[in-house]
Amino acid sequence: MMRHLTSTFPKSGILLLGNSVQSLVPSTLISQAESLLEGHRIEEAIDLADQQRRKLQANVSVDEDEADELRYVYQRIGFQCFTETLFEDAGKNLFNGDLDPRVLVSYYPELRGSLFQASDTMDVYAGVAERMPSEASVDAIIVANLVRNYSPHLKPNTQTAPPTAELRKILGMAAVDMLEIFLRKCRTRRIVEGKRKADASYPVVDTVLAKIYAQAEKTKELYTLIQEAHSIVLSEIEPALKQTGQYNALCLLYKQTGDDESLLQVWAKLVEGEWTDDEIPNPTEDMLSLLTNSKNRTLTQKWGLWLTRRDPERGIRLLMPRETGKRPQRPEDDLSLLEQIRDANPAAGAQFLEYLVLQKRSSSRDLHTQLAMVCVAQVLAALEDQLISKLWRAKVSSYASSRSESRTTFFSYFASMTPDSPSKLARLKTVLFLQGSSMYDAELIRERLVPLKHILSLELAIVDGKLGNHHAALSAIVNDLHDSSSAEAYCTLGGDVIPSKVAQAICADAKLGLGLWAFGLNGKGRQKTVDANDVGLVKRKELLKILLEVYMSDEAASAERVALLVNSQAMNLDVVDVIPMVPAQWPLKVMSSFLARSFRRTVHARQEGRIVKAISAGQNLDVKDRTWLILREEGMVVEESLDEDDGDGADYDEKGGVIEKVASAPPNGQEEKTSVPWTAESDAASLHIT
Template identity: 50%
Template sequence: MFNGSFPRSSVLLLGEQQISALLPSTLISQVESLLSSHRIQDAIDLADQRRRKVQESITPDEDESDELRYVYQRIGFQCFEETMFEDAGTNFINGDLDPRLLVSYYPDLRGSLFSAEDALDVFAGVAERMPPDASVDDIIVMNLVRNYSPHLAPNTRSAPPTVELRKILNLAARDMLLAFLRKCRIKRQASKDSGLPTTQAVNVTVDTVLAKLYILEGRKEDLHMLLENQNYVALGEIDALLREGSFFHALCLIYKSQNDDTQLLDTWSKLVEGTYQDDTVPDPLSQMIALLKQKRDRGLVQKWGVWLAQRDAERGLELLKTLHSGKRRDKPEDDLATLKQLRDVSTSAAARYLEYLILVRGNNSPACHDDFAMTCVDQLISSVSDESVSKLWRAKGNVRALMLFSTSKVSYTAASYASSSRNESSFLLYFASTTPDSDHKRTRLKTIVFLQSSASYDPKLLRERLLSQPKIFTLELAIVEGKLSNHRSALQILANDMRDDISAETYCTLGGQVIPPRILRSMADKVDSSLSQWIGLQLPNSTPPITRQNSTTDSQLKSDLLKLLLKVYMMDDRAGPADRAARLLNAQSASLDIVDVVSLIPPKWPLTSMSSFLTRSLRRTLHTVHEGQIVKMISSGQNLEVKDRTWAILREQGAIVEEAIEDEDGSATSYDEKSPLSEKVALPDDESGRDAHEIHVNGVDHTSAPSWTSDDSAP
């Protein structure tokens, strides 16, 4: 069968020993002839003419396509060798040259993409005529030597004109390579059947060398466009170039395409810190947060959440909170580990995270509560380092500080609570309503509520810290003393140091709790809304994570505490102890025994100061006696009613003789089936012959002789 790829001949010459045919010249032979005559442009025109003819064919012949590839590659290398780089690149792309062949002449760009031992499929005629030089620079130098030696002094290599021309030709060669690789990518994306080799090695070579060229020429936008789309860039080949040229956005794009989250986050973090500089990276901090929330990798979130909290506490803590968003229940030790890392970078962020663990996560571990309590107290101690805060709180918290600030207007306002003879509200409400709003104030209120609410911290540790400022942190000390059951000390602080009789009496009523729910409700209505989450821990119908104390107290404990408070009042050497004690006696007379109270009252006290208590106590005692008498009479009436109802029943039963029951030892015992009624029945013993019944009902003896009729029908 005739193969159309071979030339046909209609003229044959028959000889004695051979047959000759007159054949037309092939494309390859014509191009070779033109190239040997250095008619390169004619060879290009001839190849283009044949290419258009092949493209017009509905079904292109593969042999003709291979022939065209050979011709274009042959022309391309001819131009390449003669430093006609622009024409060489055009012919290379038309000839579908393997990019690795051309890149092999650029050792500075080739890197380690392939070695000299790698084998490629190349047309034999093309391989024979490829430039033998090792690099494109060597080709340029050899051309300069051939064309300008020995006309330039001192020599062709070092003469200024040739040095400049060498630079220009190298730039032209690089521009040609860049254009060639870009067209290769376009062809690869346009059609998988373009004829170009599409192996992984070819794709890696094209994309990596193209990226290197963009980096060397500073073309950031082109580089970003390359990396944002699907690519086969080998990061190891361009990593150093990217860092040297500050192409960190490109580096991030590569890490993102390769799902290398660790390196990506590390690069973004250095951009945020300022170690790297690249204005083209859009908001690296926000990108970090978005990636971490998307990936939900606990290790990465914990590491970078702590790092972020050092720079932006709000966003860092928000990120760390995502660790608790899943169904997995975190271990307390995990929270403590995160907390320790936070404390190393930011004390304030650690305090806020600890607050979140207690309030939201419900972490009741003693370690967390000890830590938070100490943090709050440390913040208070830090606050009083400010002289103005120290003076204000000292005056508010301790009546003994009044004389120090009697001339200051602010101090007068602060001292007004302790100087008042009878306060209508507790010290806590007074402090919350009269102290100017500030961070120090909110910190103290939060600390007070936490110390009262939590039952998981160690009060001994806090007591030592609070004693460093005993005249300022009076209410806090009272709460801690109550937690330690040091009732006398707590009442001494509340009643005598703070003159807070309301809180002192509340302490006794609630068995050691200084702040009652009523006070907290008042604070919820009056203070800053930022404290609502803390105050809400004690409000009704709430389920706070903090352990609440039982508000109901044993009556004996309440009585003991009231007596102790009465003693504390009497120990006060300032004016008015009798009035305060009298108010306490009048308010809590129901819980105090008159005998115990009378034994405590000093003889010098006037009787009028106790007249109200004594009168009410005696009335209460008399009322109790009368109430007992009423109950006794009601009980007697009920007994009579029971006897009246049981009379008819006993009358119907008649006389019953109980037989003695012998025990195991033979002795006779009696058993009364009607023991609940304590009924005793005897034989007739009167002269009339009637039965006499001795009946005991509810402990009352009743002897009766009923009148029966003479007919023996009655029982």
């Protein structure tokens, strides 16, 4: 007899007899577990597996074969519990058996969605695969279990009977809870073990877990999952988040994936009230922040137009291109965008038009004309209010009655004395733009202003000045506005009613916000006085003459006002032009100052001319004296004619005298030069200066 110990089964023994062999082999872990499960002794099978796990954990090194046996046993126990709807025990044992999460998720079709492809494969023990539930879903497993346990005892059937229907619902919730715990443990194990290599199960675990959190409205857990490193499939979780109203979580995922378009769509529906989410208190601000920092011009324009329909001021700020260092937009792109903004919101279109002309300094005549028309339309709309119309007429009357007390222009008076209002601001903008721009269609603007010329005399005068209708412009300023200061400024500046200093002083008022509207009046060469060139001087004299005619055409013209004009502009007025215009009944003292200054200036000019002439003559004598000796030493060279004259040898001098021909041409045809002594002329007559 011989006893032999094997390494595979250390506790087994072999007995060799003369004519037979007997062996004593202990049962394996798998066989013991299978035996217990067949006898429905699930608790004992679980205890057996736990004992084996503790033994393996106590070893310094783990035998991989024994570990595989243990995983197999746990998976067999887990699926046995799963089949019998013992979901809590099933989840624990399947996790201990290191089951691929995709296998368990496959029994939840409403959660797995399209996460699985037909080509996907999973490794499962053959013995486990043979004993896995054959049903397609966990709900089918629950229904089969209810039928097995309660049919035909419940009427009419287990699906419609209230007790089993309620039990089915409870078991379904327990199955989902088990899956949640299982997946959460899988994520925790992944983080603890520090697995960085991508695994096909990661997207399934994270996405299904996020769906469970969303459906159970576990917002805190959902946010924690999203904020940690995850592999959520956005296309799968998106419908679940929308269905459960978890829009903030959806926005967080869009931000992480950089899907700005979808993110803006969610915020837009929240702004419109189609969706609501307390976690997003101000979606409009979120949209503005995203679009302000976005470098996608197409996206910014699309949603800027959408925002313009609801908040014109903020929408326009988005649509105004920022200085990014990139190539600026083409003019045709600006025009196209302007039309789109007008379609979305006409008021916003007017603001964008102001931006193109005032800030971007567009040189398009069409845009300038459009802005001028918009400004005039706003003024005309304001005048439809009778209170505003009466107020503006009253300002003209009050200015006319107080004009002798101050040299303030009507424009300054209106800006300072009229209460702040949208209508006042509209008129100030209109006046500044009509004066500052030279690229709008003045004829078209004049047609709009003429019907209200008794109120809008200032605007009409500016436009007439642009058209060169100086008499009409000065008549409006003098006779309608009674603004002599602006009339004289008109002549001084060559046709501009508003001096640049006046415009800049009004635009400097921060309360009015007109800083950009003086753009045409701020240039260095825009309104310099016309004394700088002769053409401007002539024009200035012509305008002053027209202004004097306007003053004189008024039968009730004030002699003092005319005297003030001619005295202040005496340098540019000719006494010959002024005297015929003065009425005969005016006393001489009214014009005495102008006449005295004009005569004095005439005498001064004549005497200055005499002095200049005498100085020039003296300089000529000095030059002759210094060159006399030099010319005498050099002598004179007389060039004789080469042509043979048939006449009497005398030429007719153009100055009226007959001069002798000095010599005839030499015989050989060559020119002959002869030196002739030069005799100095007699001294010039004495110079007398009076």
